[in-house]
Amino acid sequence: DQQVKQNSPSLSVQEGRISILNCDYTNSMFDYFLWYKKYPAEGPTFLISISSIKDKNEDGRFTVFLNKSAKHLSLHIVPSQPGDSAVYFCAASGLTGNQFYFGTGTSLTVIP
Amino acid sequence: KAGVTQTPRYLIKTRGQQVTLSCSPISGHRSVSWYQQTPGQGLQFLFEYFSETQRNKGNFPGRFSGRQFSNSRSEMNVSTLELGDSALYLCASRLDRDVKYGYTFGSGTRLTVV
Numbered sequence: 108d109q110q111v112k113q114n115s116p117s118l119s120v121q122e123g124r125i126s127i128l129n130c131d132y133t134n135s136m137f138d139y140f141l142w143y144k145k146y147p148a149e150g151p152t153f154l155i156s157i158s159s160i161k162d163k164n165e166d167g168r169f170t171v172f173l174n175k176s177a178k179h180l181s182l183h184i185v186p187s188q189p190g191d192s193a194v195y196f197c198a199a200s201g202l203t204g205n206q207f208y209f210g211t212g213t214s215l216t217v218i219p
Numbered sequence: 220k221a222g223v224t225q226t227p228r229y230l231i232k233t234r235g236q237q238v239t240l241s242c243s244p245i246s247g248h249r250s251v252s253w254y255q256q257t258p259g260q261g262l263q264f265l266f267e268y269f270s271e272t273q274r275n276k277g278n279f280p281g282r283f284s285g286r287q288f289s290n291s292r293s294e295m296n297v298s299t300l301e302l303g304d305s306a307l308y309l310c311a312s313r314l315d316r317d318v319k320y321g322y323t324f325g326s327g328t329r330l331t332v333v
Contacts (some may be wrong), residue, residue, distance in 0.1 A: 113261075141321045150223070150309055150324030151262070153332035158319060196261065204318030205275040209254070 110134050113200050113210035118158075121218050128213050130197035134180065137199040139219040141207070142171060142182045145194045154184070187217045221245065222308045223308060223325035225310050237298040240328045244291050244312030251293040252322060253285060256307040265308075268293055300332045 112131045120126045130140075138159045143151035155169045157164040157180070164171050170183045184191055194214045198207040224243040225243050232238050235319055253265040264277035268287035285295040291312070307329050311322030 108262075111261075139318050141319075143321065143324075148326065150311070150326045153321040153323070156319045156321060198262075198321070200318065202318070204313075204321075205267050206264050207252075207262075207322070208264070209259070209262035211259060 109211075111197060111208045111210045113195075113197060113213050115213050116211070117172065117214045117216070118157065119216045119218060121185045122189055123186045126182075126187045126191065126196050126215055128182040128184075128197075128215065130180045130182075130210055131178060132180075132199050132208075134199070134208075135175075136201060137208075138202045139200050139204060140171070140173060140180050141198045141200075142169075143196045143198060143209075144191075145196060145212070151196055184215075187215075189217045189219050191215060192217050223310055223323050225308075225325035225328050227328060228326065229329045229331075231333060232300050234300055234332055237296060238300060238302050238330060238331075239294055239296045240308055240310075242293045242295075242310030242312075242325060244293070244310075245323055248312035248314055248323070249291050249331060250313050250315045251287055251291060252311045252319050253293070253295050254309045254311065255279075256327070257305075262309065264302060265295065297330075302332050305330060305332045 141156040142154040145151040194212045198204045198209045200207045252267040254262040257333045267275045307327045309327045311324045
């Protein structure tokens, strides 16, 4: 049972424009939501997180939005750069973080 | 500071054999988790260890097991390998309380079962 879903397997964006990656979840008990970036032949790298008590968190070019009523989160990258081309995973966990549920990933391609 | 180290990077095994994968976490990290990544399935949680104790286990058969040593290094073992066990196995570590910073992942061990 996939508790975290990323329905778009891939996304292409022009350099300098905004990239919006989406993620839906089913478990209203999740407390933390994280985004990871993964390059081929490397492990996922932590990007940004948000707790369930917030609706927005920013870190430089990256902003994560959380809509608890819709059980939806999104990652905005502005402006997009070619180096952002990677697979992005969203993940969710309860308060202890002992287990994270990952989505299936969205492959982002930023076109120069 | 050294990252999470997984050995070996690549492994080819025959169906029915067993395999042991190794993970050295970041120094000071006591929580170690293992994930399986397969195409179309994303990352599936295997288990999580803290201070040599398994705190949580995912929905995998008993052929998948793990352990953690007193120096926080961890191993996972898969017995009676099946073709469907071919995957990238990722180990991750973190300081136990820093949930919002997530895990630091290793580069993984690519297991191919033939």
